[in-house]
Amino acid sequence: MTHVDVKDGNIESALKRFKVKVQRSGTLSEMKKRKEYSKPGIVRREAKKEAIKNARKRSKASRK
Numbered sequence: 484m485t486h487v488d489v490k491d492g493n494i495e496s497a498l499k500r501f502k503v504k505v506q507r508s509g510t511l512s513e514m515k516k517r518k519e520y521s522k523p524g525i526v527r528r529e530a531k532k533e534a535i536k537n538a539r540k541r542s543k544a545s546r547k
Contacts, residue, residue, distance in 0.1 A: 485510070 485504045489497040505511060521529075 485501060485508060487497050487501040487504065
């Protein structure tokens with residue numbers, strides 16, 4: 484469970500810190516993944532697409 488202390492009644496900064504902590508922990512992305520069932524073949528296909536995309540990104544960055 485993500486925990487953030489509110490200092491001096493400043494809720495805005497506490498909310499900002501909370502959002503950062505949730506983002507880093509990967510809670511939202513995990514919830515989106517679990518929202519609906521995906522067949523194993525589709526999961527593999529998407530992972531392969533993501534790997535290809537990341538490889539292209541890395542090769543493009545190394546050319547510069």
